[in-house]
Amino acid sequence: MARHPSSRPHLLKLSSLMAISLVLGSCSGSDVLAPPGELLSLERANPVIAPEPQPAFSYPVAVPMQSSGGGNLAEGQVAQPVVTGIGTDSPQLAGAAPDPVVITEPVDATPEAQKVGFLPRFSNPAQTPAWAGGMPAAEKACRQRLKRLGVRFRDIPAINPGRSCNIDYPIELTALSGGIEIKPAAKLNCQITEAFAQWVKNELAPSVRVRYVAGISSINQLSSYSCRTMNSVKGAAMSEHSHGNAIDVGKITLNSGTSISVRKPGFFAFREKNLLNTVRADSCKYFSTVLGPGSDVHHKDHFHFDLRQRKSGYRHCSL
Incomplete structure (x- = not known):
């Protein structure tokens, strides 16, 4: 049967469309040909670009370095750090030094500390210079003499409960030369402590050995610093005890166990009487x-020693 001539162009057009479909199918990798009517709806997929892996090591902008000649580089921010070991598992900064250890001290916020904040700190008041608020030179020299005398003591905080009672640089006396203990420990200024230590070493201890053979074990003090008037009488002048400038001795104990009380000796107590006198x-x-005993009723049972300053330089020794 012969085909109609008018159908040839139609067949040519259909063949062309099928050829185009075969080409597109082979490019997309699909085995299924899309129908001609859907060719216009096909879209090309955008390519997916994977990000490049980032290095695990990050380089700081500014690092301390040294030049190859050993000298320090100029100060400032370094834009290009020198790194060694690139391409290995352990890259390092060239010339990088460990962070310095910074030691900080507590800051004293008191106004006094702020005024002298630029001054060096001293932990021991006895070693602090006078211009930094420490002890005067005379106080330091007194303490050096006490050490040479074999005195055991310690510095204690200033005593200043009021205008009439105070010790600027007090010490706590615990023992004298030869290990003689002071019971209880006495709070005094350094000057009376030195005078007392010299008296015990030069006078009391030798006199006891001559008369009793045994040495002194301890001295019982009845009063050292005490914020009170003379003899604790109301309205009287302030006692030297209120400035730690006096000490009262009530009993002397020997190494043998003998105790010598400071009181008016009995008539036949010749050795004790001679010693006390x-x-x-x-x-x-x-x-x-x-x-002491015999001076007045207030001193019948102890010796009172002080360093009261009198304008005339008079010494009151009641014998």
């Missing part, structure tokens, strides 16, 4: 005031 007379070379 001797040390009482010799004590006036060291103190400006010496009182």
Whole structure:
């Protein structure tokens, strides 16, 4: 049967469309040919670009470095750090030094500390110079003499409860030369402590050994610093005890266990009487005031020693 001539162009057009479909199918990798009517709806997929892997090591902008010649580089921010070991598992900064250890001290926020914040700090008041608020030179020299005398003591905070009672640089006396203990420990200024230590070493201890053979084990003090008036009488002048400038001795204990109480000896107590009279007379070379049994009713059972300053330089030694 012969085909109609008018159908040839139609067949040519259909063949062309099928050829185009075969080409597109082979490019997309699909085995299924899309129908001609859907060719216009096909879209080309955008390519997916994977990100490049980032290095695990990050380089700081500014690092401390040294030049190859050993000298320091100019100060400032370094834009291009020198890194060694690139391409390995352990890249390092060339010339990088460990961070310095910074030690900070607590800051004293008191106004006094702020005024002298630029001054060096001193932990020991006795070693602090006077211009930095430490002890005067005379106080330091006194303490050096105490050490040479074999005195055991320690510095304690200033005592200043009021205008009438105070010790600017007090010490706590615990023992004298030869290990003689002071019971209880006495709070005094350095000057009376030195005079007392010299009296015990030069007068009391030798006199006791001559008369009793045994040495002194301890001295019982009845009063050192005490914020009170003279003899604790109301309205009287302030006592030297209120400035730690006096000490009262009530009993002396020997190594043998013998105790010598400071009181008026009995009639037949010749050795005790002689000892007390001797040390009482010799004590006036060291103190400006010496009182004891027989002086008045207030000193019937102890010796009172002080360094009261009198304008005339008079020493009151009641013998």
